[in-house]
Amino acid sequence: MFFDHIEAAPADPILGLTEKFQQDQRPGKINLGVGVYKDESGATPILKCVKEAERRIFDEEKSKTYLPITGIPEFGRLTRELLFGKGSPRVADGSAVTCHCPGGTGALRFGADFIIQQGLSKTVWISDPTWINHVQIAKSSGLRFERYPYYDPDTHSIPFDRMMGTLSKAKEGDVVLIHACCHNPTGLDLNPAQWRELSLFLKERHLLPALDFAYQGFGDGLEEDAAGLRAILENNAEALIASSFSKNFGLYCERVGALTVVCADKATAERANSQLKITVRTSISNPPAHGEKIVLTVLSDPELRAQWEGELATMRNRINDMRSQLAARLNDSGVGDFSFMQGQRGMFSFSGLTKDQVAALQRDFGIYIVGSGRICVAGINQGNLDRLVEAMAKVIRG
Numbered sequence: 215m216f217f218d219h220i221e222a223a224p225a226d227p228i229l230g231l232t233e234k235f236q237q238d239q240r241p242g243k244i245n246l247g248v249g250v251y252k253d254e255s256g257a258t259p260i261l262k263c264v265k266e267a268e269r270r271i272f273d274e275e276k277s278k279t280y281l282p283i284t285g286i287p288e289f290g291r292l293t294r295e296l297l298f299g300k301g302s303p304r305v306a307d308g309s310a311v312t313c314h315c316p317g318g319t320g321a322l323r324f325g326a327d328f329i330i331q332q333g334l335s336k337t338v339w340i341s342d343p344t345w346i347n348h349v350q351i352a353k354s355s356g357l358r359f360e361r362y363p364y365y366d367p368d369t370h371s372i373p374f375d376r377m378m379g380t381l382s383k384a385k386e387g388d389v390v391l392i393h394a395c396c397h398n399p400t401g402l403d404l405n406p407a408q409w410r411e412l413s414l415f416l417k418e419r420h421l422l423p424a425l426d427f428a429y430q431g432f433g434d435g436l437e438e439d440a441a442g443l444r445a446i447l448e449n450n451a452e453a454l455i456a457s458s459f460s461k462n463f464g465l466y467c468e469r470v471g472a473l474t475v476v477c478a479d480k481a482t483a484e485r486a487n488s489q490l491k492i493t494v495r496t497s498i499s500n501p502p503a504h505g506e507k508i509v510l511t512v513l514s515d516p517e518l519r520a521q522w523e524g525e526l527a528t529m530r531n532r533i534n535d536m537r538s539q540l541a542a543r544l545n546d547s548g549v550g551d552f553s554f555m556q557g558q559r560g561m562f563s564f565s566g567l568t569k570d571q572v573a574a575l576q577r578d579f580g581i582y583i584v585g586s587g588r589i590c591v592a593g594i595n596q597g598n599l600d601r602l603v604e605a606m607a608k609v610i611r612g
């Protein structure tokens with residue numbers, strides 16, 4: 215038989231957790247595993263601006279013909295505006311090209327394929343810890359990967375000197391993958407001085423920056439969250455950027471993301487774009503339209519855009535508020551000092567819980583978080599906070 219030798223693969227560590235959660239019959243169960251925003255009632259809502267955009271698309275769309283291979287050009291321009299800022303020449307001077315991809319994952323995968331296909335590099339440096347899919351995408355696209363330290367469990371902070379020390383072993387031409395904001399899973403981002411230092415370092419060492427920008431708007435704001443990326447581009451004429459609209463538009467299942475290739479000049483960008491088309495053509499041929507049209511409709515209409523920014527701020531503020539409350543309540547429970555959580559940003563909080571404590575949360579309380587101790591803060595609400603704090607305090611006390 216052809217397929218007999220195929221071995222069962224382990225479940226995806228994050229999505230597999232949701233499957234387990236769904237099978238759990240206990241009434242008080244809580245899913246804080248997968249990175250999906252939930253409102254106070256525990257629902258993952260469709261944003262109002264998205265519903266309105268869908269209504270307009272439904273009324274006005276005349277054809278379902280194929281989109282251009284790299285997506286609708288205006289979608290690309292609006293994406294670059296979010297990345298570089300409205301006044302930036304890079305938005306429209308042709309030196310950066312943007313390709314619609316199926317989600318941030320699609321953007322990362324196309325970026326990795328592009329690196330291999332164009333012989334840009336063989337090795338990518340990935341933070342340790344990171345979103346598990348970074349490693350899997352590197353492997354499946356044929357990139358070698360190395361790790362740089364990004365988390366010190368004793369101080370709950372980024373060991374910046376060690377990080378830079380490790381990166382100094384990178385060879386000229388290697389790719390360095392950086393979370394542009396809201397690092398997953400630690401919630402820790404570089405400070406402005408560290409971004410500057412990293413930016414100059416990448417330039418001096420001739421390393422190619424690849425930025426994963428999955429959470430723009432979930433940290434401190436759309437502009438604030440782009441500051442690190444912009445600091446990198448201040449000194450580096452070339453970069454790859456993977457955007458996701460899954461989280462900030464709540465378009466998880468529509469698969470909207472973008473790969474932006476920043477080049478030194480327009481002529482190079484045109485050549486890069488022609489090759490990108492082949493990357494896309496040979497994997498998905500051309501992109502799905504619905505999600506892309508939603509983002510385009512919202513970003514190009516001043517009213518819908520203002521509504522989106524408001525809805526995004528509501529999500530961001532709720533997450534930051536829940537994080538503060540969790541930290542304060544854990545401090546009150548007397549099982550340790552959790553003030554470090556206050557400095558974390560984005561959907562996740564690295565709680566410091568051990569693997570055994572995470573297992574006990576699941577076994578004894580039906581509370582599901584990722585094995586690394588990563589909590590999806592966006593899943594906490596007033597209805598489950600007490601139970602969560604009590605359970606965490608119990609497993610920490612042992």
Ligand SMILES: Cc1ncc(COP(=O)(O)O)c(C=O)c1O
Nearest residue numbers: 249317318319345398428458460
């Ligand atoms: C760091 C990071 N990058 C990229 C993604 C990709 O998101 P999506 O493919 O759903 O747009 C995620 C999603 O969880 C993420 O956490």
